[in-house]
Amino acid sequence: MASLTTTPFQKSLVSTIVIACLAGLSATAVAETDDGVERITVTTQKRVQAIQDVPVTVSAFNGEMLEQLGIVDLDVLSEITPGLIIQEQSPNNPGFVIRGITSDSGSSQASPRVSVYYNGTDISRSRGSYFELFDIERVEVVKGPQATLFGTAASVGALSVTTRKPQEDFEAGITAGLGNYSARNVQGYITGGQPTVQGRLAFTYRERAGYIENIAANQPDLNGIERFGIRPSLRFTPNDDLTIDLVYNYEKNSDTGTSFKSRRFAPTGGDTSPYSFVEASGSPVAAAVFGKDDLGIDRTVKDLNLTLNWDINDQWQLTSISAKRRFDSLEVFDADGTQAWFLEFAEDATGKQFSQELRLAYSGQKLNGFVGVSYFDEDGNQRVPFSTEESIFLNCMGMLPSGVPCINADGSVTILTPILTEGAFEVLPYQGYFQNFGEHSAYSAFFDLSYALTHRLELTAGLRYVREDKTSRYASNFGNSVLAGVPLLPVASTDDEIFSADGRFSSWLPRFNALYRLNDNLNFYATVSKGRRSEVVDVGSVHSAAGVVPRVDIIPAETVWNYELGFKGSTASNRLRYAVSAFYQDYSNFQVTLQDDAGNFYVDNAGNANNIGVEAELKAAITPDLEWFANLAWIDAKIDENSSNGDLAGNRFRLQPEYTLGTGLLYGHDLNRHYRMTGSLLYTFRSDIFFEEDNAPVAGFDISQAAVQQTSLRLGLENSQHNWAITLFANNLFNKEYLVDAGNTGAAFGYPSFIAGPPRMVGLELRKTFL
Template identity: 75%
Template structure:
């Protein structure tokens, strides 16, 4: 996941595709896909730059320049944004949390040696230096503060963070590099060959205070690196009635995740309740932390630092063959059938290094240390993934469709360690592949003048071996098989052109996503999916008005609603605290003035206009130790942006 998110700048379009999309996007699109297309170079000169500023000392600049000749064109897009943290952190030598500093550069070249061949070379570079995540404890307050997740924190981290983690302050340092080469060759009037070669690498280090307090208690980091390479060849056919594509693809991935841990022994043991004879709280009401090492060592030591780490490694190589056919049976009816076969080879490795603590005479975390020895497991897996679709055009303005498709999340080789009579041995658990059958039907239409546009769809998704992410007693995330699950829903969309200057849209969705309420599914039976609301809705107005001459006023007002969600699959409190969020309503506003002749615009904007308080996560690593943490959502952001275009 550390390599999968990126800044959106100089974007041509974003497409959201629902349901399994194995033939279109590969096996990773098990329940849908988000397709982001960036703008390509062009022959004509064009450039633009946007400057912005806002609250929390926000600053941003982004833009592009493009141009070239008939056979070679280039484009350079860039973005930089920074913002102070919106959660105050009173701990010494630590930043305010949820601040960002992000830089992105995207040079691209387009070669068109002749009218039949187009080659695009795109390089993406992104550098992030964000301040830490605001994990907030509701068991112990910061000095002079309270336990509200929306007030200031005292996340002090580890005093040995530089030595143990390689970074002294809380936050994320991340670099992502991506190189993509795409060639489209028109072989004839009906045939086109497409080659897509891509390489991506990322390096990410996050240091976080998992207990969300001033105590030197649950201090962790995650040092993740990864490399990916993929190659796809696709042959496309376009005819009067038949449209199809055939292809092969190769994917190779190699990554690792190192999780170091730092604490003070007496603080850790006291906070988890293993020093009851002293009858001392983890943190006193005045905010001071009880460090009992001097008492436990008869004054010989003032502190007992403890550290350890575990590391996961993964390698995955996948080969695929796929084909997809769409045939117009009649002018009104079109049928589609597609199939992908995938063959995977996986290797998982694990190592840990936890020494016995001085006070407990055992590792502080419930981990069987391999003392650095790497355990591994291998597996080979394959699958057939079909899709079927029927489209019927009732008239020029109205279509109905039905689709059936199969998706898959691959098998997981979970490698750990265990004690045995012979010593420490590998513990290997194979989590079976998750399969999903998706059934969907819908209608899309518009009026003859296109002033009203609407869509209604219904879907039913049947999961086998539904994979969920849980945490063990050491705070480590692992994949588990939750059995069978169902996801049933209805989605509606409506947009209306009210006047020449005003458009209105609305959408509403109901989704009932639950693990089957069957005893064979264990203690998660009947639970709702994590982060899945039952109801979502949105509505908005877009206004555009010519003021006269060369000026135009543009504005938008958008409202969104989301019903309550659970942050963990257990759907249950942790240490007496609800790990959920009630319904959330957010509003955003944009008002801009544009000069259509001089090609500039100035825009005022605000997100979370009414400064609503809500959580974006709860439980987290601290929850595994009885110290759930809570992460607040973004407050009201507002600012102004100025854009100038050159043509």
């Protein structure tokens, strides 16, 4: 069982949170207005329901709230959602964390833990799961295993995003903005049509210079963005009973690369702070080895979705969702974070997915639910090429008795090849690669039924059966170096030969829920559900007496039983809405992602783990002009303190803070008939986190982040007569320094790297709507 001992700081934080909540309740109690907060409806259980009638823990936000808070990045959803952390190293490498459990593996052989749904379709594969938040109708974040609702990838929860659909009436809008770091953005949409056919076109373009200066020649400043997205959609409504939606989404990311910064060696004339300039020189032969000559990302995603909803009669509805998605992502990065041609890597990941779901839903006075079947097919690969100069690599790894430092005091890098080869070579470029492939087909049958035993008590039971066929492949090529006579990375090279293995797995995944309506404004619920991250067919290579042969490990399926109690309610006037839940999760065969000595990520079994926590959300109408919201979570997620769990026993899960708090204000005041003042304030707190499951320093450097506080502010003026608005904004208002990640690929070689989070971002936006 996780320890419940609290420090004085934690007690102080809890007291502060309680006082803030009481202050909000007090302010609500004395407010004279009868206006309430907006009533939220969700489709979590595949039907439209008031959020408090859903017997699971779910946070939901409409597009208007996202726009009022200026949320256009997935990771910012963490600030308004208890129990959710989204880490964005780059569009190629997002990490989704729900209740302490991270889903971010780029390996094509491993399965995701968090379902990311886009217009009703699973897009959970890490390298293809990032997308721009533009023209959004609704975001729902569901916590706990939800296999019957969101598929097998939802072993710990799901993030579901629905885009806005076409409408018959003409409407168009455009937003343009400027900011520091040469930031520019433009978003827009146009929609309209006839009674039977409507269309919508939405687009976004954002660019910003890198906020970490890179002094290396011919390399860009780092953490810059350039992102474009366009989404045409059509809606066909041939009659009142049939709706057909066709949505195509295209996104292109050309970011300048991630600021991996070394703490061991400073750039020329600089220091080792992650927040100061870097000298990431990359590989001089990057174009030939990686297919891209500078640091950065080249990523394309294409997505096509066809959804059919047919109201057969007043009780029965048939839904068909067909989707096809393809991503192609190349990221070139300097893993050592120095000016040395040392640990230069790229990741070239591709994937294509097809899914089909058929669902028949019934809606009655007492019985509601659905039954269905689905098919999901995915084919992906992840290729990791490597480039270095032989003498630099051997010297920096301490394998040469030269006495020459890896990087000299003046910032220069000595190439020892001419000396070691007696002038035969000036430089000795070395390269190699390893690559994993994964083919995954899943066939599912499922049902989920809710029955009202009385007008107060409703019971829900669901079950999904899934059969998965998996094929994993692996290949590598690392030749002997000239200087060392062996491969520079400890990889058993297959010399381009592809090793393969497959497996077939199946499982039954149930959920049980009870909802009790104490009165019209307060509901209690209880949940028991099972989640599963499927078996991993881990294929690699190993040396043997017969030469290099396949290494095949079947990592057991990770299973979790989730037990949860909660209540949701509102005051009679709906001026206060609240939700509180407590959960306990028991894991078996907990899968962790680790790195080997070659920098290759792999999945291993860490044994048993447990997870306990409390989450809460509040929203209150303080006055007709002012709303206050708050969310908080306490999550104590650890691997069991059992010797059978090895070196990770007792360690906290990576990326998960023990305490999080997000609170803010939404303001809107009519100055006169035509002008309105708007504003929003968002404050977030996150306690300390570890970036690796080891919870230990690497090469003497702490791989963690202390507590972080951030504040964002937006102030605007709207004109209702001419439908325009102008907004000033500041994110990270007080310019707090914090890390996005630490350790990374360089840690496997004793050269951990550190990634700085964004500094203060300020700007101005102008919006115009045409009706």
